[in-house]
Amino acid sequence: MTSAPQPLVDARDVNVWFDLPDGRELHAVRGADVRVNSREKLGIVGESGCGKSTLLMALMGLLPATASVSGRIEVMGADLLAGGERAFRAHRWKDLAIVFQGAMNALNPVIRVQRQIVEALELHEVASGMAAVHRASDLVRLVGLPEGVLRKFNHELSGGMRQRVSLAMALACDPRVLLADEPTTALDMMVAAQVLALIDRLTRELDLALVLVTHDLPLVTRTCDRIQVMYAGTVVESGTPADIYHQPQHPYTRLLFAATADVHSDGPDPVTILGAPPRLDQVVPGCAFEPRCPHSQARCATDVPQPQSAGKGRSWACHYPGEST
Amino acid sequence: MSATTTLASVAAPTSQPTRPRRLLASVRRRPAAVAGATILATFVILALVGPLLTPYGVHQRVGEVYAHPSAAHPLGLDDAGVDMLTLLIAGTRVSLFVGFAASVVSVIVGGSIGVLAGYAGGWVDGALMRLTDYMIVVPALPLMIVVATVWGPSVVHMVLVIGLLMWTSTARLLRAQVLSLRERASVRRARAIGCGHWRIAFRHIVPEVYGLLGATTVLTVSVAIFYEAALSFLGLGDPGTVSWGRLIEMAFERTAISSGAWWAIVPPGVCVALVVLGSSLLGNALQDAANPRAAIAHVSPRTFRVRAERGDRR
Amino acid sequence: MPAALAFLLRRVAVAVVTVFVAVSANFFLFRAVPGDAASVVKVPGMTAEQRQQIRAEFGLDKPLPNQYLSYLRQLTHGNLGISFENRKPVAANLAEAVVNTMPMVVVGTLIALVIGFATGLFGAWRRGTAVDAAGLGTALAFYAMPAQWLALMLILLTNGLFPSGGMSDVFLVDADFWTMMRDRIAHLLLPALTFGLASYGQYAVIIRSSMLETLGEDYVLTARAKGFSNWAVVRRHALRNAMLPITTLIALSLGTLMAGAILIETVFSWPGVGLAIYGAVRARDYPMLQGAFLLLTCSVILCNLLADTLYLRLDPRIRTA
Amino acid sequence: MTDDQRELLRIENVVTAYGRGAGVRAVDDVSLTLRKGELLAVIGESGSGKSTLALTALRLLEPRSGRVFFGGEDITHATQRALKPTRRRMQVVFQDPYESLDRRFRVRQIIEEPLLVHGLGANRAERLERVHAALERTGLSPAPLFANRFPHQLSGGQRQRVAIAASLVLEPELLIADEPVSMLDVSARAGVLSLLDGLRRDGDMAVLMITHDLAVAAHYADRIAVMYLGRVVEEGPAHKVVRSPVHPYTRALLSVVPPKDPLAPFHPQLLEGEIPPLTAVPAGCRFASRCPDVAPVCATVDPPLMDIGGRHSVACTRATRQAATPAHQGAAE
Amino acid sequence: SERASDGVLRIGDTGSTISTLNPFVASNVFELAIFRYVYPHLVQYGTGSEIEGDFASSYDASADGLTWTFHTRPGAKWSDGKDLTAEDAAWTFQQILAHKDGPTARLASYLQHVTKVEAGGKDELTVTLDAPLATALSQISQVPILPRQVWQEPLSGDASQLKNFTNDAPLVSGGSFILTDQKKGAFALFKANSNFYGRKPKLKGFGLQFFGSADAMVTVLRQGQIDVAYDVPATAAKTLKAEPSLDLLTTSGMDEDFLIFNSSSGQRAHPELLEPKVREAFHLAIDRKKLVDVVTLGMGAAATSVIPPSLAPWYDPATGAEGLDVASANSILDGLGFARGSDGIRIANGHPMAYELLQPTGLTGHDRVVDLVRADLAAIGVKVTPKIVDGDAFGQLLVTPSEKAPSYDLAMDDWVSKRDPDFMLSLFTCAQIGNRNEGAYCSQDYEALYNQQATTLDSGARRDAVVKAQQFLDKEKPWIPQFANPNIIAVNKKVKGFNGSPFVIDHTSRHQIDDVRLG
Numbered sequence A: 001m002t003s004a005p006q007p008l009v010d011a012r013d014v015n016v017w018f019d020l021p022d023g024r025e026l027h028a029v030r031g032a033d034v035r036v037n038s039r040e041k042l043g044i045v046g047e048s049g050c051g052k053s054t055l056l057m058a059l060m061g062l063l064p065a066t067a068s069v070s071g072r073i074e075v076m077g078a079d080l081l082a083g084g085e086r087a088f089r090a091h092r093w094k095d096l097a098i099v100f101q102g103a104m105n106a107l108n109p110v111i112r113v114q115r116q117i118v119e120a121l122e123l124h125e126v127a128s129g130m131a132a133v134h135r136a137s138d139l140v141r142l143v144g145l146p147e148g149v150l151r152k153f154n155h156e157l158s159g160g161m162r163q164r165v166s167l168a169m170a171l172a173c174d175p176r177v178l179l180a181d182e183p184t185t186a187l188d189m190m191v192a193a194q195v196l197a198l199i200d201r202l203t204r205e206l207d208l209a210l211v212l213v214t215h216d217l218p219l220v221t222r223t224c225d226r227i228q229v230m231y232a233g234t235v236v237e238s239g240t241p242a243d244i245y246h247q248p249q250h251p252y253t254r255l256l257f258a259a260t261a262d263v264h265s266d267g268p269d270p271v272t273i274l275g276a277p278p279r280l281d282q283v284v285p286g287c288a289f290e291p292r293c294p295h296s297q298a299r300c301a302t303d304v305p306q307p308q309s310a311g312k313g314r315s316w317a318c319h320y321p322g323e324s325t
Numbered sequence B: 001m002s003a004t005t006t007l008a009s010v011a012a013p014t015s016q017p018t019r020p021r022r023l024l025a026s027v028r029r030r031p032a033a034v035a036g037a038t039i040l041a042t043f044v045i046l047a048l049v050g051p052l053l054t055p056y057g058v059h060q061r062v063g064e065v066y067a068h069p070s071a072a073h074p075l076g077l078d079d080a081g082v083d084m085l086t087l088l089i090a091g092t093r094v095s096l097f098v099g100f101a102a103s104v105v106s107v108i109v110g111g112s113i114g115v116l117a118g119y120a121g122g123w124v125d126g127a128l129m130r131l132t133d134y135m136i137v138v139p140a141l142p143l144m145i146v147v148a149t150v151w152g153p154s155v156v157h158m159v160l161v162i163g164l165l166m167w168t169s170t171a172r173l174l175r176a177q178v179l180s181l182r183e184r185a186s187v188r189r190a191r192a193i194g195c196g197h198w199r200i201a202f203r204h205i206v207p208e209v210y211g212l213l214g215a216t217t218v219l220t221v222s223v224a225i226f227y228e229a230a231l232s233f234l235g236l237g238d239p240g241t242v243s244w245g246r247l248i249e250m251a252f253e254r255t256a257i258s259s260g261a262w263w264a265i266v267p268p269g270v271c272v273a274l275v276v277l278g279s280s281l282l283g284n285a286l287q288d289a290a291n292p293r294a295a296i297a298h299v300s301p302r303t304f305r306v307r308a309e310r311g312d313r314r
Numbered sequence C: 001m002p003a004a005l006a007f008l009l010r011r012v013a014v015a016v017v018t019v020f021v022a023v024s025a026n027f028f029l030f031r032a033v034p035g036d037a038a039s040v041v042k043v044p045g046m047t048a049e050q051r052q053q054i055r056a057e058f059g060l061d062k063p064l065p066n067q068y069l070s071y072l073r074q075l076t077h078g079n080l081g082i083s084f085e086n087r088k089p090v091a092a093n094l095a096e097a098v099v100n101t102m103p104m105v106v107v108g109t110l111i112a113l114v115i116g117f118a119t120g121l122f123g124a125w126r127r128g129t130a131v132d133a134a135g136l137g138t139a140l141a142f143y144a145m146p147a148q149w150l151a152l153m154l155i156l157l158t159n160g161l162f163p164s165g166g167m168s169d170v171f172l173v174d175a176d177f178w179t180m181m182r183d184r185i186a187h188l189l190l191p192a193l194t195f196g197l198a199s200y201g202q203y204a205v206i207i208r209s210s211m212l213e214t215l216g217e218d219y220v221l222t223a224r225a226k227g228f229s230n231w232a233v234v235r236r237h238a239l240r241n242a243m244l245p246i247t248t249l250i251a252l253s254l255g256t257l258m259a260g261a262i263l264i265e266t267v268f269s270w271p272g273v274g275l276a277i278y279g280a281v282r283a284r285d286y287p288m289l290q291g292a293f294l295l296l297t298c299s300v301i302l303c304n305l306l307a308d309t310l311y312l313r314l315d316p317r318i319r320t321a
Numbered sequence D: 001m002t003d004d005q006r007e008l009l010r011i012e013n014v015v016t017a018y019g020r021g022a023g024v025r026a027v028d029d030v031s032l033t034l035r036k037g038e039l040l041a042v043i044g045e046s047g048s049g050k051s052t053l054a055l056t057a058l059r060l061l062e063p064r065s066g067r068v069f070f071g072g073e074d075i076t077h078a079t080q081r082a083l084k085p086t087r088r089r090m091q092v093v094f095q096d097p098y099e100s101l102d103r104r105f106r107v108r109q110i111i112e113e114p115l116l117v118h119g120l121g122a123n124r125a126e127r128l129e130r131v132h133a134a135l136e137r138t139g140l141s142p143a144p145l146f147a148n149r150f151p152h153q154l155s156g157g158q159r160q161r162v163a164i165a166a167s168l169v170l171e172p173e174l175l176i177a178d179e180p181v182s183m184l185d186v187s188a189r190a191g192v193l194s195l196l197d198g199l200r201r202d203g204d205m206a207v208l209m210i211t212h213d214l215a216v217a218a219h220y221a222d223r224i225a226v227m228y229l230g231r232v233v234e235e236g237p238a239h240k241v242v243r244s245p246v247h248p249y250t251r252a253l254l255s256v257v258p259p260k261d262p263l264a265p266f267h268p269q270l271l272e273g274e275i276p277p278l279t280a281v282p283a284g285c286r287f288a289s290r291c292p293d294v295a296p297v298c299a300t301v302d303p304p305l306m307d308i309g310g311r312h313s314v315a316c317t318r319a320t321r322q323a324a325t326p327a328h329q330g331a332a333e
Numbered sequence E: 001s002e003r004a005s006d007g008v009l010r011i012g013d014t015g016s017t018i019s020t021l022n023p024f025v026a027s028n029v030f031e032l033a034i035f036r037y038v039y040p041h042l043v044q045y046g047t048g049s050e051i052e053g054d055f056a057s058s059y060d061a062s063a064d065g066l067t068w069t070f071h072t073r074p075g076a077k078w079s080d081g082k083d084l085t086a087e088d089a090a091w092t093f094q095q096i097l098a099h100k101d102g103p104t105a106r107l108a109s110y111l112q113h114v115t116k117v118e119a120g121g122k123d124e125l126t127v128t129l130d131a132p133l134a135t136a137l138s139q140i141s142q143v144p145i146l147p148r149q150v151w152q153e154p155l156s157g158d159a160s161q162l163k164n165f166t167n168d169a170p171l172v173s174g175g176s177f178i179l180t181d182q183k184k185g186a187f188a189l190f191k192a193n194s195n196f197y198g199r200k201p202k203l204k205g206f207g208l209q210f211f212g213s214a215d216a217m218v219t220v221l222r223q224g225q226i227d228v229a230y231d232v233p234a235t236a237a238k239t240l241k242a243e244p245s246l247d248l249l250t251t252s253g254m255d256e257d258f259l260i261f262n263s264s265s266g267q268r269a270h271p272e273l274l275e276p277k278v279r280e281a282f283h284l285a286i287d288r289k290k291l292v293d294v295v296t297l298g299m300g301a302a303a304t305s306v307i308p309p310s311l312a313p314w315y316d317p318a319t320g321a322e323g324l325d326v327a328s329a330n331s332i333l334d335g336l337g338f339a340r341g342s343d344g345i346r347i348a349n350g351h352p353m354a355y356e357l358l359q360p361t362g363l364t365g366h367d368r369v370v371d372l373v374r375a376d377l378a379a380i381g382v383k384v385t386p387k388i389v390d391g392d393a394f395g396q397l398l399v400t401p402s403e404k405a406p407s408y409d410l411a412m413d414d415w416v417s418k419r420d421p422d423f424m425l426s427l428f429t430c431a432q433i434g435n436r437n438e439g440a441y442c443s444q445d446y447e448a449l450y451n452q453q454a455t456t457l458d459s460g461a462r463r464d465a466v467v468k469a470q471q472f473l474d475k476e477k478p479w480i481p482q483f484a485n486p487n488i489i490a491v492n493k494k495v496k497g498f499n500g501s502p503f504v505i506d507h508t509s510r511h512q513i514d515d516v517r518l519g
């Protein structure tokens, strides 16, 4: 028995730059760490454009040719960044499967659902022929859909059904980690709740690890074991939902909660976080949150705060943690 | 309220250039567009200052029939001993004029029909689109030949014939654009404010399609120049003028090939090809810029690069 | 499948309306031109009575609505009228021209499709590389060349290696099959090549851009995430979607093909539809022109309909929904 | 002030359909009343007809049947020309702040346009003054700094404020906001919402707000109307609808919204199945197919919206078994 | 080796094509040429401008010139074996006359003065005229004799089916060749007719191939795939001359370019243009040598009379001989009091001497002619603005029936002379107004001169009459002759006995092919 189980995904100090058409670079992910242990459910939250999707793409090695990456990305102990496309491909879907943001178009519109599930099974030699077809129908039943959807095309399915099919497809090869990029934003509240409950159930039943990316704070705190809050390409705080909610260390985390209304209790008015996130195509000299931070001090504008770890996955990157009004 | 003052101080982090300048910038960023614009500009300048460049007349016999290129006549002489360079430059004026004028005519016609159909909708749209359908299926060049034959050859007729018969793609493009613009929230808002049709059409919809109109105009130039060359080649050009199409025709009619006089055939064709190329390059770039589609490809033999350098952390 | 049927029926209805518009426009277009048959059929020393007689012969003395009705009636019997020029049925003249044009257009289009697909696919695949730029540049350059000029260039370059006039050596009679065949092919080579080169550019550009657009779709990313290699993604997922716009393009390009055909046929004295139209214009042979226009418009409409049907097979989104 | 005098917008049995013939009845027999200074939130799943209802109220769509009153005046079939003076009194803010502002207009022009259309403001200077005033009111201060910008030079929240300012210059009595914050980041939402809230509190302006976000509705609205498949199934004071929902659909919706505190109890009550398509509306109760509480009667009886007291009405056979009066008749308390 | 071309003369041409084989419809040169070889004719032209016998081996006229008797060759046969006799000829002529106001109008125009045609047995034919006619034989030489077995059907009744009778190849032939295959606009192939009544042609056959472009024709000629090329453009002459295997036969042709005045009495806008003195000034101002030089590359000839120089026996070299003389031209106009305005354009009758010049499309090189003429006339203070119209429209504008005055000022056109001068001279008769009389010129004095040459049977006396008519036209100048286009034929050296005279294949003689051998 090993004492410290090896993490399934261990990405350290990941940086992603995009080449812009005018020759400049956009630094989309700035030294982010992602570590997912077996059966762990990790949530990543942050405002739009803070690099959540880019980080996931980097983990899958699916970044476009205009991107460049640095850091270290290990999946089940293999250093993928060093191995290149071939190394990534060896782990895609078998170990890391993904449900994309806006999965409305994740299915090929001219190929039937069945074929799209079966082709993944055949590629990874999980099953083939009739066996693959049987497995496909098992999968759609698993996500709560009638078998009939196997013979349907993308456009014949509703948003919720598409999301479920995407999920079934992702589960086809028994992956170890499921990455889900905002799987519910395009959906109605009720359908979103259904899909989320489904993901929750399946990860438990199938012993999956989950990385759930979203900007819905209450949702992610409900679902996940550990939360990473991202801001401008950086992970500014991470910890368990209770840590994050009850003892937020970074002012951004605190403000994010304060900006959210609660239907179940009459709290104070939600607040606005003034200003907008910094442009990622420019160098930010100090703390990226400094211009919007109500507690910023001189040092914040010049020094980049380094992440401070408090063990057990708890960390934050702020010069003046815990400060509050 | 203290919130508002701070709001101003951190506001507008995204200060981008204004639209026309952005359009220009995005054109400047595309090498193809720059090449296209350069080609067109060169020919326009040539057309303007051309007559100053050669000392000969377009009907002046200056030497042997199909004389080889020489220092005095860098492009040789044609079938009547006229300096080819002089003819080519004279042709530039006529061909460019026909090209641009015809495309303006077609864009005016097509633009009006497209905008009207898209905005008015209902039976107006139906009728105009049936007309467009017909104009699309009717073979354009034969129809142009018939009309040009009936009207008689002249530059103005050529402009009208071409312009009036090739507006269909403009009309369709604009109709589609207007249809989607009409459903746009900004237009809905204008209606909710109480704006009249005129105001909505001319303040909110038409200006939105200027970019597209410009792009189609440039694109249509290439088609117009093509048709000019074709009609002239078929003997329907104005015999009183010199155009590239007529030069090709004359070379063909007057045995330039069997005389080995490549210099009488190659240059006018190259000019047509260059201008057509130039305007399609520029036009396509303008169209892309006016109507940007995501320029991503998820599949490419190249992949992202791995960098050794670390981020600005630690 | 009622949705598919409805789609098809709607298309057929539009096509029928367009055909009717074309038929009528055809009739009135050629009545609207100045001068009529009587001024066209050249009989030296023609008297007013003779002129009148010719008008009667072609039914030009009747009121316009009557002419129109009888025109429609004749059409329903497949009768396109009699050519002013050679007094043969227009349909027969046209049939001969079509038979002649076919080999050139078909072989030319095949050449264009092969080169166009190769350039377009390779360009999209190697997007942004020098090879892509060169391929696209060449395609655009060929697209930009006037067909008639390209034809002349080919003649100039091949320098008499291949025949450049007519469909065959007319003095080659009673020759054996292979000699005839060789002669035919030799004659076909330059016109078909011109046709192919002049039209491949637009295919290449469209194929490249539709391929690129497809490659940017989410499902392509999904396929890659599944672990497929790049080429497998293209083959399994991108190609078929990219085919969709190309189908329409090929159907629609038939109309513009005619422009190329006229010019190329003129250069190579190829006795096809293009030359027939051009000759009919010169001779003011209105029945012939009318017939040719009808033939061309209807075949474009038909091709569009065909493309729609093909679309129906290729794109399930139309079949249902 | 009597109720009738306070009433601003009244929608009576409105049916709005898309397409020819009978069409798709996106709004099917809906009645609502909005009073001066009131904020009414309309919630419901996608496709339930919220936007259609808003467009009908604005008379950007003409209802097939039913009537629309604005300020006591019947505008159901008024022509666009006749509507012009009314348009001034009701304004709209759309969901997408990127799309709803004309990209080529400067902020000043966007806000000035309504003044020009309605011939308000004697001259340029006066109009500019009003533009600045509107900007200041929406918190875009100092106004001259923003007036000359283009929309793309503003953040999403700022754009939405500009859209609101462009409505405010006309000093409307009603503002219809169709999902005004759903495209905005959490960080910017509260600002826009509290702006709307403030405007109606001190300006006596009524707001009809469409939203997906129950928490938002609960926090800001006076009244909430819940729509399902073209119908209003529950309508009442916000605190009543949120704290003691009656319709099973409302109850389910509320249950699936997690509380902010991760440790607070959370028992989502998931509904099975999907909303039936508008083209195949079931006979009987429209919600019956997904209702956790379904009774045999629901398959046949289509329950009307009935008042269950306290200006709270519900369309559910079970909830209204004690039978109150039909809602829109009992509106007068 | 498989080429069936041994002993077959292969001729190429551009432009003209064959679109019908029906002689009642046909009008273009090559269509008429086909009938010349395929159908018997009573008489034909020799190699010059003299008439000789053909199917009629001899013929004579009565003293009053009203009755012509033709003695046809006995024992002749059609290619289908049926007898070919004078009765066939009589039947053909009678049918043409019977429907002369209808479907046979085209051929009937050659029999205008014929009142009666009768067969006197199998081998004799008499033709009766209503007036003595100098051109009687020339006219009769144009009429083909048709096989009755073929034409009986279409000529029956009111002959209304005649126009639509396609007469497809292979035709029943009575001439020296049989048409074996023909394709519209492409080619026509002939083989020698073994049944032919006359001197057998030396060729096994011949073929006409039509090229869309001169370039294609010249290329094929140089490669030896055709033996003769007609209508070679002047621009190709240099290249072909350098070719050792080819002979280039160049003559100034029968085709002249004219500047045409609107001479109609209804032309009131510019009365000065009706003035012969003004026309004289125009004539003096035009530099013919330059036209020949630039337009025909020096291969044509300056034209001085309406009869082209190549029609030697009838052409009068003295007519219109005065050359370029701008000074005289100017002084004529000065003398008329047409002073120059500030822009250099003369004022005549209160109007500037600025005229519209109609020009038809489709005449090769015409734009250059117009340009040179414009420059020449500008030198004498006359401004000319060209207006180009489609060939058909041009014809209609120029030959408007007399009651409607044509509305143009000047026009430019070319005319191909026939072998008899009557044709060119007839263009100026009042009767041709509304038909071929471009310019609507009409003068009683000229009518008298024209009629005299038309009815003078003695050839010497007729020549004098023809010269007088030419001189009269030169004085009046309804048209100003400009230049004669060259006639260039390229012939492979292996072709022997080819007649390169300006009377090219003009459908009035069979000699050009019948006499040829392939060496």
Ligand SMILES: Nc1ncnc2c1ncn2[C@@H]1O[C@H](COP(=O)(O)OP(=O)(O)OP(=O)(O)O)[C@@H](O)[C@H]1O
Binding pocket: A018, A019, A020, A026, A028, A046, A047, A048, A049, A050, A051, A052, A053, A054, A055, A064, A066, A101, A215, A280
């Ligand atoms: N292919 C690309 N080229 C250039 N910039 C890119 C590209 N993809 C993303 N970006 C930029 O990188 C930054 C991070 O984008 P990303 O999509 O990862 O954000 P996100 O957190 O997923 O946002 P959202 O919540 O809107 O999905 C953004 O500023 C975005 O504009």
Ligand SMILES: Nc1ncnc2c1ncn2[C@@H]1O[C@H](COP(=O)(O)OP(=O)(O)OP(=O)(O)O)[C@@H](O)[C@H]1O
Binding pocket: D018, D019, D024, D026, D044, D045, D046, D047, D048, D049, D050, D051, D052, D053, D278
């Ligand atoms: N222009 C239209 N033509 C036809 N049907 C329409 C149109 N607009 C909306 N619909 C249909 O009407 C129904 C109600 O649409 P509506 O936009 O009012 O819903 P909504 O509640 O606002 O939804 P969402 O939350 O997605 O905005 C839907 O089924 C929709 O498909």
Ligand SMILES: [Mg+2]
Binding pocket: A052, A053, A054, A101, A181
């Ligand atoms: Mg994202």
Ligand SMILES: [Mg+2]
Binding pocket: D050, D051, D052, D178
């Ligand atoms: Mg909506």
